[in-house]
Amino acid sequence: MSGAAGFIGSHLCDRLIAEGHAVLGYDNYMTGDARNLQHLEGNPAFEFREWDVCRSFKVDGPVDGVLHLASLASPKDYFEHPIETLDVGSAGTRNMLEIARQHDARFMLTSTSECYGDPLEHPQVETYWGNVNPVGVRSCYDESKRYAEALTMAYHRVHGVRTNIARIFNTYGPRMQLKDGRVVPAFIDQALHGEPMTVFGDGTQTRSFCYVQDLVDGLYRLTLSDERYPVNLGNPLELTILEFAKRIRRLTGTTAQLEFKPLPQDDPKRRQPNIGKARKILGWEPKVSLEDGLKETIDYFQRLPSPALAPS
């Protein structure tokens, strides 16, 4: 698995090991964190290699599945590192697909709802082709994932690799990076410090947030399926960012005020997954309520060793 030390990758490692699989994890720690895998140290079912999968590599021994999760995923990170973002979607995906081809293994690409760009269809269904600005600041991520999807389909069509493509919508939970700039850790961090909660734009833009445990369950089911075309994985509960800020204020009991900041370029106005396909072919739907998921996440951030939560 690439991106094994990341937020979603590390949870998927846990799930695979719990299901009885042995996992060989790769990460270059660009946005991943060794602490996300600390609990697996010494576990005979887990091995880790620090490596940038944009550089080609070989794996010895049998491989049943290749899971490609490596990517920058937070807008703040990919605005700062657009070339690395394009590289991991292109060269990184190619190298991971090659491993799958060489070992006759299954392959899963973790793609994104950003493939739909600033969508003109709502909610987003997998057959919608999207509304992406190909040269805007988000294009490094959107086009990198769209290219990765195209490459994955090409490997399936040309080499017969058994591929899956997950289009992941906004996901949150323990092991997110507190300072990665995404709205969930940003609001929780600010609320816990009593600092102004930074709402970008007027806060009427919407997102739909899925708890990581639910998402990982969907990913695991997808890796076992024979569906070759993209499948949306996300929670259909759609909220405005303002409403979301209010929920976090209530759950943390903070007195923090809202502070309005400029909306980043091409920030999607609405996003909500249509998960009919996942329901039908994977028998999957999210189970964890936003309230429960946020409580777990807030609790995780509160329990982090003090430097992470020291006043910033």
Ligand code: UDP
């Ligand atoms: N956002 C915000 N305040 C923040 C960070 C993000 O209002 O401190 C907004 C952002 O503009 C977007 C939404 O929250 O409309 C979700 O942003 P995030 O970076 O979490 O993920 P995205 O869905 O944009 O990839």
